[in-house]
Amino acid sequence: MPHPGQKATFLRGILDGLPFVLVSAPFGILFGVLAAEAGLNLFEILSFSLVVVAGAAQFTALQLMMDNAPTIVVLASALAVNLRLVMYSAGLAPHLGRASLKARLAAAYLLVDPVYALSATRYDAEPDMSMARKLAYFFGTAAPVIIGWFSSTLVGAAVGTQIPEAYALDFALPIAFIAMAGPMMRTAAHMAAAFVAVVLALSLAWLPYGTGLLVAGLGGMLTGARVELLQRQRVEA
């Protein structure tokens, strides 16, 4: 290795990333199981995880396809769930924006929640890291997380077809979504966003082609941003 400390930094990244495998593996397994139940074969399920690499969006797309939503609504809703990735990309741009094109192309593929959280924290704590070490850390954290995601999807897909219907798996996905949303309710703005989104989704359920979901999501976003602004103005006043 041409840069001193690069190898050690890569190993450090792997160690920091490993615990997150335990966090994402159950979701990978659940995705594999539910996708298999929905009639997808092993190749399709693995392709899904390899191409999209984003659990929450994969769950969203799967649920909407099972509901027979039109393709455009499936894509729009799942991509909306992934909008946070734009935030991650912007957050890491000051650190990795000057890396080689090849490195940035690879890093973009691997940019998932834990990799972003770990890297952003580490870059802030150690501002004088060289570019080579920043990249080594990034790819180090990504290695276990991404490999864990693919293999847990595969495990889920393999066992998915063996689970009997009596286990009420129809409700596993709603519970997973609620479990992911609960811890997000950090502020009044988050709660207001969720509340408005729920009210809109229920009252607009009659709208054709699942478009109610998009309107509800947009309404929730606008509400959250508005409440945050109002709260900040009140603090400043």
Place this chain on the structure above:
Amino acid sequence: MIDRWELWLVIAGLGLGSYAMRFVFMGLVGRRPLPEWALRHLRYTAVSIFPALVAPLVVWPEATGGTLDAPRGLAALAALGIGMLTRNVFAAMAAGGGVLFVALYWF
């Protein structure tokens, strides 16, 4: 049954779209920061879409033919409550799953 054409269209579209979102700032726009108003709205995307997606599934579950039933309603409440209290995704999933099984057995 999910249509094969639709499935591959969704996989490809979602893959391309997600990759574009990951690459856009790191790869193209560079060091210019996102405007504050954009960040403010982006912060609330997931917290809006998840509840909006899940609410109709809880109130009108497909497995019961679209009528609200006690086990699924209680399980949803348990998952939400424990999730908000503990801030722990797995505690919330365990609570929701546990209540669902107990209640399905009970009713």
